[in-house]
Amino acid sequence: MITFNHLQKVYESTQALKDLSLTIPNGKIFGFLGHNGAGKSTTLKSLVSIIEPTSGSIAVDGYELAEHRLDIKRRIGYVPDSPDMFLELTANDYWDLIASAYQIPKEKRERRQAELAQLFDMTAHADSPIGDFSHGMRQKTIVIGALLPDPDIWVLDEPMTGLDPQAIYDLKQLMRSHAAKGKTVIFSTHVLATAQELCDELAILRHGELIYTGSVKQLLSTMPDASLETIYLKMAGRQADQATVNDLEGGTGNV
Numbered sequence: 001m002i003t004f005n006h007l008q009k010v011y012e013s014t015q016a017l018k019d020l021s022l023t024i025p026n027g028k029i030f031g032f033l034g035h036n037g038a039g040k041s042t043t044l045k046s047l048v049s050i051i052e053p054t055s056g057s058i059a060v061d062g063y064e065l066a067e068h069r070l071d072i073k074r075r076i077g078y079v080p081d082s083p084d085m086f087l088e089l090t091a092n093d094y095w096d097l098i099a100s101a102y103q104i105p106k107e108k109r110e111r112r113q114a115e116l117a118q119l120f121d122m123t124a125h126a127d128s129p130i131g132d133f134s135h136g137m138r139q140k141t142i143v144i145g146a147l148l149p150d151p152d153i154w155v156l157d158e159p160m161t162g163l164d165p166q167a168i169y170d171l172k173q174l175m176r177s178h179a180a181k182g183k184t185v186i187f188s189t190h191v192l193a194t195a196q197e198l199c200d201e202l203a204i205l206r207h208g209e210l211i212y213t214g215s216v217k218q219l220l221s222t223m224p225d226a227s228l229e230t231i232y233l234k235m236a237g238r239q240a241d242q243a244t245v246n247d248l249e250g251g252t253g254n255v
């Protein structure tokens with residue numbers, strides 16, 4: 001179980017998170033939703049210790065992150081919001097780097113690396129530089145790296161962006177089976193159909209504030225027959241002073 005307690009993050013002049021408190025249970029797929037800039041990545045980066053919250057705390061299974069940082073980091077596999085990193089390295093070099101950081105035994109690493117590379121259709125590309133890859137291939141490389149150590153907590157920031165339909169299907173299956181083992185799967189997405197299909201629970205952020213956390217079923221029951229997209233847009237959607245698609249299309253209503 002992961003708990004965020006009164007988390008605040010201020011970047012210079014931007015308050016990215018405002019008093020965020022929520023609980024993420026084990027054995028569920030937990031989604032973070034929110035418009036661009038709502039604070040999803042900031043929340044996930046705080047959990048994986050890439051950034052330090054301004055105040056508040058995070059605990060994993062009752063252990064305070066600030067006091068048990070290294071042990072908790074070893075339990076987490078993280079897919080960052082951009083796959084454009086380590087562009088000079090080959091995919092294999094990148095996976096080696098992860099394997100040594102997590103001290104994965106050689107045999108286990110070779111087995112998992114071969115399985116994951118095959119699943120995501122990356123075996124033939126393993127010795128090519130990441131910089132030569134398409135966006136989706138970079139994303140696959142990062143996803144494989146995150147899952148390579150077989151971590152029990154998955155923190156995936158928009159993991160499906162750029163992936164092909166087969167890879168999306170396979171990743172969703174992996175996420176389901178990981179959660180079914182009682183482990184933790186956390187991801188952020190802008191694709192509400194995916195969130196509705198995949199998440200057991202979710203959190204919706206708006207301008208750094210939590211506006212909903214709880215089960216997807218419960219949220220859907222508040223508006224019978226409405227999709228998560230409809231409900232989400234009602235909760236987190238456009239402010240009155242923003243232009244509508246109709247305004248941009250000259251008010252024809254043909255949208």
Ligand SMILES: Nc1ncnc2c1ncn2[C@@H]1O[C@H](COP(=O)(O)OP(=O)(O)OP(=O)(O)O)[C@@H](O)[C@H]1O
Nearest residue numbers: 011014016034035036037038039040041042043081
């Ligand atoms: N390194 C940074 N320095 C300054 N401001 C930042 C930094 N990182 C994020 N922010 C700001 O914090 C706020 C939250 O950003 P964050 O990346 O967490 O949003 P997000 O919900 O992940 O957005 P997106 O859906 O676009 O990825 C935004 O206003 C953003 O501009």
